[in-house]
Amino acid sequence: MEEMANPYSFPLLYVETSSVGEFWVCGNIFTAKKLTGLCKPFKQALYEEALTEVINLQEGRILKTFCVLLPDREKALYLRKGTRVSLIDVKGKKTVISVREGEPVNPKTIIAHTITTSGSSRTIRAGTYGIVVFIGVVSHKNPEHYLVAIAGEEDVKILERGD
Secondary structure, three states, rough: OOOOOOOOOEEOOOOOOOOOOOOEEEOOEEOOOOOOOEEEEEEEEOHHHHHHEEEEOOOOOEOOOOOOOOOOEEEEEOOOOOOOOEEEEEOOOOEEEOOOOOOOOEEEEEEEEEEEOOOEEEEEEOOOOEEEEEEEEEOOOOOEEEEEEEOOHHHHHEEEEEE
């Protein structure tokens, strides 16, 4: 029997920098090269390890301005330093995340299904309105542990590819 490939592709994360970047935000577009006008430079960060670099987990606040380049590579989410986010804790012996970065959610949206260490099944809901901006891995060990960050729609700027 053929093994099926996992269709999930990690988004790319870019953090604002004061020096030359490899990713530029110019108004409502992003590009790999600096355009004329006011453009902000960003450098790539390792998505899977950047959770505590970009989000204050105690306060639920963005620590550094960042962009999440969505898996289709045609759109990016732009979040400013200081933006408040809701953090949804997802932990279980077995965990399946049901949402992706860039998806709008409401309080009843199912964001994950888990099996607890005692074997019980749990459904985790968003509990708030907004857009999923980051899904961070806290631990792949047993139990699996993730944090899903949701920002208000008014705080998320959607950027289009410019090159």
